[in-house]
Amino acid sequence: MSDQSKRTALVYAECAEGKLRRVALEALGAARRLAGDGGSVHAVLAGGGSAASPALAAAAAELAARGAGVVHVIDDPALAGFAPEAYAAAIGAAVAAVQPSIIVLGHTAAGRELAPRVAAALKGGHIADVTAIQVPEDGGADAILTRPLYAGKAFEQRRLLPGASCVITVRPNNLPVAEPVEAGSEGKVAALAYAAPPLWTTVRDVVRKASGRVDLAEADIIVSGGRGVRSADGFAPLEALAKVLGGAVGASRGACDAGYCDYALQIGQTGKTVTPKLYIACGISGAIQHLAGMSQSRVIVAINKDPDAPIFGVADYGIVGDLFEVVPLLTAEFERILATPGS
Amino acid sequence: MQIAVLMKQTFDTEEKIELVGGAVAEHSVKYIINPYDEYALEEALRLREAHGGSVTVISCGPGRAVEALRTGLAMGADEAVLIAEDGLAGNDRAIAAALAAAVKSLQPDLLLAGLFAVDRGAGSVALQAAELLGLPHASAALKLEIRDGAGGGGRTAVVERDTEWGVETVEVPLPALVTAQQGLNEPRYPSLPGIMKAKRKPLREVTAAELGLSADDLAPRTERVALLAPPVRAAGRKLAGTPGEQAAQLAELLQREAKLF
Numbered sequence: 376m377s378d379q380s381k382r383t384a385l386v387y388a389e390c391a392e393g394k395l396r397r398v399a400l401e402a403l404g405a406a407r408r409l410a411g412d413g414g415s416v417h418a419v420l421a422g423g424g425s426a427a428s429p430a431l432a433a434a435a436a437e438l439a440a441r442g443a444g445v446v447h448v449i450d451d452p453a454l455a456g457f458a459p460e461a462y463a464a465a466i467g468a469a470v471a472a473v474q475p476s477i478i479v480l481g482h483t484a485a486g487r488e489l490a491p492r493v494a495a496a497l498k499g500g501h502i503a504d505v506t507a508i509q510v511p512e513d514g515g516a517d518a519i520l521t522r523p524l525y526a527g528k529a530f531e532q533r534r535l536l537p538g539a540s541c542v543i544t545v546r547p548n549n550l551p552v553a554e555p556v557e558a559g560s561e562g563k564v565a566a567l568a569y570a571a572p573p574l575w576t577t578v579r580d581v582v583r584k585a586s587g588r589v590d591l592a593e594a595d596i597i598v599s600g601g602r603g604v605r606s607a608d609g610f611a612p613l614e615a616l617a618k619v620l621g622g623a624v625g626a627s628r629g630a631c632d633a634g635y636c637d638y639a640l641q642i643g644q645t646g647k648t649v650t651p652k653l654y655i656a657c658g659i660s661g662a663i664q665h666l667a668g669m670s671q672s673r674v675i676v677a678i679n680k681d682p683d684a685p686i687f688g689v690a691d692y693g694i695v696g697d698l699f700e701v702v703p704l705l706t707a708e709f710e711r712i713l714a715t716p717g718s
Numbered sequence: 719m720q721i722a723v724l725m726k727q728t729f730d731t732e733e734k735i736e737l738v739g740g741a742v743a744e745h746s747v748k749y750i751i752n753p754y755d756e757y758a759l760e761e762a763l764r765l766r767e768a769h770g771g772s773v774t775v776i777s778c779g780p781g782r783a784v785e786a787l788r789t790g791l792a793m794g795a796d797e798a799v800l801i802a803e804d805g806l807a808g809n810d811r812a813i814a815a816a817l818a819a820a821v822k823s824l825q826p827d828l829l830l831a832g833l834f835a836v837d838r839g840a841g842s843v844a845l846q847a848a849e850l851l852g853l854p855h856a857s858a859a860l861k862l863e864i865r866d867g868a869g870g871g872g873r874t875a876v877v878e879r880d881t882e883w884g885v886e887t888v889e890v891p892l893p894a895l896v897t898a899q900q901g902l903n904e905p906r907y908p909s910l911p912g913i914m915k916a917k918r919k920p921l922r923e924v925t926a927a928e929l930g931l932s933a934d935d936l937a938p939r940t941e942r943v944a945l946l947a948p949p950v951r952a953a954g955r956k957l958a959g960t961p962g963e964q965a966a967q968l969a970e971l972l973q974r975e976a977k978l979f
């Protein structure tokens with residue numbers, strides 16, 4: 376066995392609204408596999424501001440219980456807002472402390488900004504937006520990482536070159552989360568010294584999305600509306616269904632262009648790429664640019680009044696009908712089912 | 719204000735892409751300027767119109783990337799630099815190093831780039847270049863404004879950016895990198911006089927070696943082992959019955975067959 380099968384991996388465990396994001400646990404799962412059996416896995420948690428400390432402690436405990444050998448916690452006022460240089464330096468501090476050959480982050484808005492900086496600072500590689508990892512029996516060396524190309528029209532598989540260090544960002548919702556380790560073998564939690572760099576970025580204002588909304592990239596269930604919803608109010612039945620299912624609302628560009636909803640909801644080639652367990656397309660024709668953003672969803676449902684709409688070509692289940700009639704019926708149906716325990 | 723814009727020539731990913739023997743069939747693709755880089759260039763041109771200065775477009779890629787740079791010049795850029803390197807496709811760190819070296823020699827006040835390229839979709843190169851150059855960045859810009867430093871401070875960029883947590887407004891000191899998100903602007907088309915003028919504008923070709931990059935700077939860290947077509951998704955079934963029956967059936971199927979609930 377080469378040294379390569381005993382790697383040190385570091386996970387940047389991203390938090391949002393005071394909680395560990397699920398993608399952080401997916402990144403931890405990836406890091407454990409890539410480190411291999413004899414390897415070591417570290418995590419770094421970074422945050423700051425008044426409410427940060429208890430949130431970081433809870434997140435650290437969870438990471439330690441799921442296979443992070445050491446969780447390095449940085450709690451610093453410089454990390455109160457998202458100044459990328461401050462967060463990149465926090466990851467840099469952990470890199471200096473543990474000398475990892477693999478660093479894993481979520482391919483999220485923050486991860487996409489931090490990973491290239493960390494990679495360049497390390498003179499390492501960056502494999503972005505990874506959707507699958509195959510690890511040979513004997514550990515993490517020669518792992519094959521799969522990522523989409525050309526707006527989902529192809530996939531490439533890459534491997535790390537021997538001796539190189541590499542940053543990997545994993546697409547939310549695609550890889551399994553790290554499983555808890557046996558009681559008694561939890562990792563340690565330790566504070567990590569951090570000298571904030573001179574801050575370049577001043578956050579002037581944040582117009583937050585309605586809180587409590589499930590983030591599209593990480594949502595398990597997405598109810599999506601197209602031009603067929605006909606107005607901003609037309610999204611109301613979709614929102615009601617999403618609420619009952621605990622999902623998020625998305626949209627086609629047709630709906631965004633028509634002004635029925637915010638561009639932040641747009642799914643597709645020029646919007647977000649999503650891979651939920653369930654995608655319900657309502658009044659969406661299924662243009663190729665829309666499919667580029669959602670066709671890897673596990674189960675796709677289409678509701679459209681045109682039986683020839685291309686969306687039916689990718690849907691597992693299709694209902695030909697008026698969304699304003701069908702969606703409320705579905706909401707009622709799920710309200711009934713989900714209210715019955717054990718159903 | 720001196721502005722540099724990083725540009726990539728990409729496949730038009732909206733067109734059909736054919737994979738033959740683990741590679742993209744070149745005859746089946748059309749080359750365009752990466753749409754996100756067009757937003758970056760358009761913003762650069764508007765800023766030059768407002769503040770004066772000049773716009774340089776820079777690309778690193780094979781010889782054919784000259785077409786994209788000419789189009790950039792036709793849209794209104796003042797000059798272009800092609801780092802002519804054939805073998806760097808997929809080697810983000812080498813491309814970032816080459817672009818950073820070219821940018822360094824220009825010393826721009828502002829560096830603009832697209833949020834990501836629609837072909838590889840990694841969004842890594844421009845940010846790696848910013849790190850190598852020691853520049854701040856603001857990514858996914860929906861709006862960009864240049865502010866003259868108040869109270870003796872230097873010039874800054876005020877950027878409204880698209881994030882998962884909402885629209886965030888940040889201010890960074892110049893020089894800085896700003897990456898363009900869809901919605902920043904509507905790029906112009908090259909005009910006929912613009913196309914004529916572009917032919918006489920300076921377009922320089924350099925190699926990575928001429929920029930002073932070593933083999934170590936360009937060494938890849940990862941390699942492709944396969945290029946695959948995506949799994950095809952077979953069409954499923956359409957349900958039948960009244961809308962009420964279909965809704966009930968669907969809920970049942972999602973529960974029992976797809977095991978989602």
Ligand SMILES: Cc1cc2nc3c(=O)[nH]c(=O)nc-3n(C[C@H](O)[C@H](O)[C@H](O)COP(=O)(O)OP(=O)(O)OC[C@H]3O[C@@H](n4cnc5c(N)ncnc54)[C@H](O)[C@@H]3O)c2cc1C
Pocket residue numbers: 600601602603604626627628629630641642643644645646647657658659660661662663664665668678679680681684696697698699732
């Ligand atoms: C460069 C480029 C990038 C693009 N990027 C994206 C992208 O990221 N995402 C994206 O989505 N699109 C994108 N598009 C646009 C894309 O080509 C389509 O125009 C768009 O997806 C269409 O949106 P739609 O399906 O909502 O509208 P339409 O195509 O108009 O379809 C509306 C559908 O609603 C159905 N309908 C109407 N009323 C009802 C009703 N009462 N009940 C049920 N069904 C009903 C109709 O039968 C129809 O099928 C892009 C295009 C370009 C050129």
